[in-house]
Amino acid sequence: MRSRISDFEIRRILSEYRVIAVVGLSRDPSKDSYRVAEYLKRNGFKVIPINPKTSRILDEACYGSLLEVPVEVQREIEIINIFRPSDQVLPIVEQAIQIRKSFGKPYVIWMQLGVINELAAEIAEENGLIVVMDRCIMREHKRFFGS
Numbered sequence: 001m002r003s004r005i006s007d008f009e010i011r012r013i014l015s016e017y018r019v020i021a022v023v024g025l026s027r028d029p030s031k032d033s034y035r036v037a038e039y040l041k042r043n044g045f046k047v048i049p050i051n052p053k054t055s056r057i058l059d060e061a062c063y064g065s066l067l068e069v070p071v072e073v074q075r076e077i078e079i080i081n082i083f084r085p086s087d088q089v090l091p092i093v094e095q096a097i098q099i100r101k102s103f104g105k106p107y108v109i110w111m112q113l114g115v116i117n118e119l120a121a122e123i124a125e126e127n128g129l130i131v132v133m134d135r136c137i138m139r140e141h142k143r144f145f146g147s
Helices: 007-016 032-042 086-103 118-126 137-145
Strands: 019-023 046-050 079-082 108-111 130-132
Touching: 007 130, 007 137, 019 032, 032 046, 032 079, 032 137, 079 086, 086 108, 086 118, 108 118, 118 130
Parallel strands: 019 046, 019 079, 079 108, 108 130
Antiparallel strands: none
């Protein structure tokens, strides 16, 4: 098991990085992914929805995968926030690495609460990405910055 990321590092991530691709963002307002993305947007983050089943969520253009995001938007992504089952994380990390090789970003892979994939985390870290795993980005933001 990897070492846990420090509170200092989480606070730094959430204060320095403002562009988040949310992979698995639901268009259903009752779902956690929607509520979290809506919170992030309300708190000044640029949210890029990733969901192959729709074209717009939260009034933002939505893309089928990270690699389907237009290049000019890909180069802005700083955090990949993952709301997918743990066994579906590796291909997302591989896409993030591909984008990182082109633009030097994203910087962070953030697997939401309950999403744990040690192999994907290890591969992400080997490719220079910071990994936050099994933590809710909204809860962490509220913990450090209030709502």
